[in-house]
Amino acid sequence: MIDYKQYITLNSDRRFGKPIIIRTRITVFDVLNWLANGMTINEIIEDFPELNETQIKACLFYAADNKLNIIFKLNREINS
Secondary structure, X not given: OOXXXXXXXXXXXXXXHOEEEOOOOOEHHHHHHXXXXXXXXXXXXXXXXXOOHHHHHHHHHHHHHOOOOOOHHHHHHHHO
């Protein structure tokens, strides 16, 4: 299990207070949206080389911990 608090932060001065990946302007919602639309972790990293697999998975753990509904495809993605 990933401790997402090491990778995700909330800052009211950045991206309107949405949860973002530390040292980026990329929101958790951005990452979840890309995964939900069929992008793989590797494709996201190719498009956004400032991200790594652990940060992307931290977004999924953040969503799960905050009781968001995660579709089956995302669950398969994290376990692949």
